[in-house]
Amino acid sequence: MTVANTCHWAANPTDHLKESTSLASPTRVAPPREPRHQLVAPRTLAFRPADLLAQTRRAPAPHDTKRPVLPTTATTTGAAALVKAIPQDGGDAEASRGFTLEYSVHACSPRFQREVALVFPQFRTLNSTKPAPAKGGKGAAPTTTETSDLYIVPVCQPTHRSLVAVGADIEGEKDDKLINVSTRAWVRDEGTVSVSFYPDVAGCQYLLRYAVATADGCSVLVHPRWDTSFYPATFFTTAPPKVIEAAVQQMATSQ
DSSP: OTTTTTOEEEOOOOSTTOOSOOBSSTTOOOOOOOOSSEEEEEEEEEEOTTOTTOBOOOOOOTTOOOOOOOOOSOSHHHHHHHHHTSOOOOBOSGGGSOEEEEEEEEEOOHHHHHHHHHHOTTHHHHOOEEEEEOTTSSSEEEEEEEEOOOEEEEEEEEOSSOTTSOSHHHHHHHHHHHHHHHTTSEEOOTTSOOSSOOOHHHHHHHHHOOEEEEETTEEEEEBTTTBTOEEEEEEEEOSOHHHHHHHHHHHHHOO
16 A cells, blocks of 8 residues: 555445444443453544645556555654655645544454455455474464454544535535545545445444434434544555554644
């Protein structure tokens, strides 16, 4: 990726990974539960207006092989290289506004490996496999494999209005929040070849164990602080957690 060739944003929820949890009222918040596969606990950062990455990114063409190699160590230089790897393809007025973003980092469990493989066909090329050690450490178990690291980074942005509501102003704010995240990664959109979309709502529900409210047949996540007034999105990366943390911090503080 890069927050260039292994970073992909998804913003089209489906019904995959959906759990049965729901709320009769969107304002009823269930007691918090421990997140699943969490490597970095949720952190909230304020992104400055007109920051370094207030640019619109577009996914490279499938035949594009000239993608930068990302650093694999959590150094200041490594984080800078990760940020620099995102191409500057054009500006957008909405992306120049400051905003708040909460993120966490999660390991990609076998369940998610199957889901992500449907969304990103290139997932299999990003993940090499090798035999896992057998019990006792001797040889390799013939029927098990161990995948290389792929990490899931769900992000949440508070909104001025509850996403349970409907209307042009709600849709406009959703678009603004989408721009905030889509300017910082290669975007997975309808023009990208894949089998299905990644379900942000169901994915966040499973990983973060947030409650879900049902309004007019749609599932809406309930945040422990922001209730239903926040916008979820997700990106995937092969960068190690410490590099992710350093890069996100640099993106938030750069001007």
